[in-house]
Amino acid sequence: MRKLKTILVSAALGVGLAAGAVQAQERVFFGIATGGTGGTYYPLGGMLAQVISNNADLAGKKLSATAETGNASVANAGLLGRGDIESAFVAADILDSAYKGKNQFEGKAQKNLRALGALYPEAVQLVAQPGLNSFSDLGDKSISSGSPGSGQWQLLGDLLEAHGMSRDDVNEDYSSFSQSAEKIKDGNLDASLITAGAPTASIVELANGHDISIIPLTGDPIKKLQETQPYYTSTVLPGGTYKGVDKDIETIAVRAIWATHADLPEDIAYAVTKALYENTDTLGKVHVKGKEISVETALQSVSIPLHPGAEKYFREKGIIE
Secondary structure, X not given: OOOOOEEEEEEEOOOOHHHOOEEEEEEEEEEEEXXXXXXXXXXXXXXXXXXXXXXXXXXXXEEEEEEEOOOHHHHHHHHHHOOOOOEEEEEHHHHHXXXXXXXXXXXXXXOXXXXXXXXXXXXXXXXXXXXXXXXXXXXXXXXXXXXXXXXHHHHHHHHHHHOOOOHHHOEEEOOOHXXXXXXXXXXXXXXXXXXXXXXXXXXXXXXXHOOOEEEOOOOHHHHHHHHHOOOOEEEXXXXXXXXXXXXXXXXXXXXXXXXXEOOOOHHHHHHHHHHHHOOHHHHHOOXXXXXXXXXXXXXXXXXXXXXHHHHHHHHHOOOOO
16 A cells, blocks of 8 residues: 655755754655546646645645546546555546445445545536437447546446447447547547536547537436436536537536545645635636535535545534534
């Protein structure tokens, strides 16, 4: 299991080192596993790391946070389960499955997972070539769902089942967000399932140079999905979010959760949670989704135990009685 790394940083007192007077300060490193560069986890994780490094108070220690690229929710839950990173962004449904040992985590329950708090809703964006306007249009088409076993892969299977289809009815591709956007642009892919805070960088770049369609996810099939996957709520992707997509698009969304593991020291969990929820304005300057993070919604869709450090902060704020 990875332990929190510490080093001693020497700071000279007085005119210089000649006097031999130095003071040692402990520095604690804190990692945040995010996602690929084409999504929302990565830029927000980078700014969150900066916010923590600049604002976290750790009783005389220097807390230095770093954001690390990753393979998003399923992989991040695995990293936390093994104690290989201090924290990570994980979609609420994946975090629930990991803790309870369901779906991709069947027989592999990660009971040491703990929540630091909820972040923002991630929109499910089914991006497609022009002319593909409904889910039924995807029959015999190529569609990217990300890596096998990922949250996207699981969601595509659930969506296909809800629409009376199966994986045999489509030509499945396993590209990342950025890779799938490039393939759509080059005409080598018909559609891609991208769950991320909107606007999503990879889709923005694609839409700026290529006509796209975003397929609505609504109606009876989605109601059927929500019966078994209650973490997916109905939402609207506003018209104008992407170039050429002028109408509102009905779709679904799942909230992103900031998670950790039970071995994280309580004082660190408290310090980073406080740093996040008391500096949300800074995050909002990086991405519009940062504006949707608030202490008032910090427990929405959190179905696993809170870390005691986070719980202490929420009690102080009156979120928990």
